[in-house]
Amino acid sequence: MVSLGTQSGQRSYLGMIGIALKMLMGDPVKYFGLVFGIGFSTLLMSQQASIFVGLLTWGANPVLDVRQAQIWVMDPRVKQPDQGQPISDQSLYRVRSVDGVAWAVPYARSAATVKTMQGNIAAVTLVGVDNQSMVGLPEENLTNSMAAIRGRNAAILDGNTTHLIWADGRDPIGEAVEINDNRIVVTGLTSSLTNFSGLPTLYMKYSDAIAITPPERNKLSFVLVEAKPGIEPEALAKRITEVTGLKALTRQQFAAAGTQFIIENTGIPISFGAAIGLGILVAVVITALTLAMFVAENLKNFGALKAIGVTNRQILVMVLSQALLVGFIGYGIGIGGTAAFLYFGQADPSLRGFKALGEIVGGSALLVMVIVLGSAYVSVRKVLKLDPAIVFRG
């Protein structure tokens, strides 16, 4: 029996793919319906997932902002970085005494209210960083920041959120504010990662920060620790907990705890999960229905092709190639829309730092491909089972 050579076999598939794509693109209503349906659902999935991940990252950002420390030590009840539960000053020395600790410094983090000279009031997150090492300051503009807060009651401010204190957009450097009846002067600007509270962060020396907060027995929020060379941070954190009874987490563990707190204690996962689910549903419904309609309307033509001698495998390749084409184009439009949204969104402080992670880009690509190929396969099954003699039955 005759059989196709490899080259002509490949050519036959390429040729049939060409016919399939012409069949698809010759029907602009369905073609553009599929492309924009998939594009819209990709946009919905990837954009909502990016915002979701960005919001989750907010819970971790106060930890991620402090790149110099490997371990955070805290009250055992603390679950996330904005949950201040002060520990005694002695904790600092107990931590320093643990074998394997290279250095340990204090870090204070609390809520405060500032009054401006113009009479505005604004809530802020007040951070006190170690007087000598300045560990705890964001990395950006670090040298200038360190110099700027050396003076007494000097503070540097997150430059991304100054509008929340001075709505008139003035340059805050040199501005005086009042915290608990203490006069503070803004001497510099830094750039910190957005945190979940959305409040501006004001950085001061540790001694200044604890001096202006209301009196209470303990004011030390965290002890930041660096392990000696050759000591694994995980092992040292475990040892600190064993020795001091305090909770000690590596930077990565505490950052993860911050995101976990948002997942467990807010409605964000449900609302964004619903939006992402909606995106998947839109993709499935539009793709499956449109492809099914397309195949159904072309059933007689497929029957004729089968009678003429087009194999089931060729027809499968034809329909899959149609699905892949609309999948690729739709996905490109959708992911491009997400990229544009995130790019232009960087100008908005509430979206700053949000990005489409590789996992989101790849995951939504995988999802779209599974949806279009699955829909195509479901649609084409009818054709594969089609009796070619149907074409003679009027």
Add this chain to the structure above:
Amino acid sequence: MTLISPQAAVIDQVIKEFPSGNDVIRVLHGISLGIDYGKMTMLVGPSGCGKTTVLSILSGTLSATSGTVTVMNERLDRLKNDDLVRFRRRKIGFIFQQYNLIPTLNVAENAAIPLISDGVAWEDALAQSGRMLDHLGLGPHKAKFPRQLSGGQQQRVAIARALSHNPALVVCDEPTAALDAASGQAVMALLDEAAYDPNRAVLVVTHDDRIFSFADRIIRMEDGRVIDDGLTQSLPQKV
């Protein structure tokens, strides 16, 4: 030495039954007939007599319940499905009542489908189908889409598609049923020309007595049986 059969297709004692609920309906009752090379054979008879079923079985798109089907010395009932599909693609040309042209492909592309599906390079296939279209008088319409053509022109495109790969057997299902008299005559004239080829057989299933004059042989069927096989005296002389 290979013995070449004078008949392009032969079916022998073919029975075809279709399931209907719990019953089985027998539509062909042990039919035997052969289709000659170089001739136009017409299969005629009332609706439901089984002529389309014979056409389907002869063209390998439907399997017989029993009996043998031999086309160009190949036993179709013994071929595996993929081989049968390839056999149809290379050896048989199909012309359907409703043309079944793909509306989003132009005339040249439609006519080239059997070649493209067989692995002929796209440009070569278009060139080959283009020559056939030129021969059938459709040269100026190659770039048009089926909706831009009349019914007769569309059926001529279907003929070009059926002949573009030079098949040895051409099967036509009611090729003039959707055409006016003049278009039907023109289409049949082209098929008649194709049937003059001594290496090709043309089988036409039809109701249309206006085209009987093109037949070299007429096989009449009724109730799943052949009741007459030959050119009757009452028919007009072949044109």
